[in-house]
Amino acid sequence: MSNLIRDIPLYYAKTNFFDDIFIWLKEHVLLLQIVLIALGILTFIVIFTTIIYIRLREHRHRNID
Secondary structure, three states, rough: OHHHHHHHHHHHHOHHHHHHHHHHHOOOHHHHHHHHHHHHHHHHHHHHHHHHHHHHHHHHHHHHH
């Protein structure tokens, strides 16, 4: 157990964590693009439906009065 604890800092000293992240990002560019486009579409749908809901609610309240 003590060997494992002692070797952990050596592992992080040898490999740069951020380099690993950038390598993974470069390998998965297409996946990231698909995810970002999907998030953009979902955001647009949420904003659009919220605006429609608010306008319909205001319209209903005007008809009641």
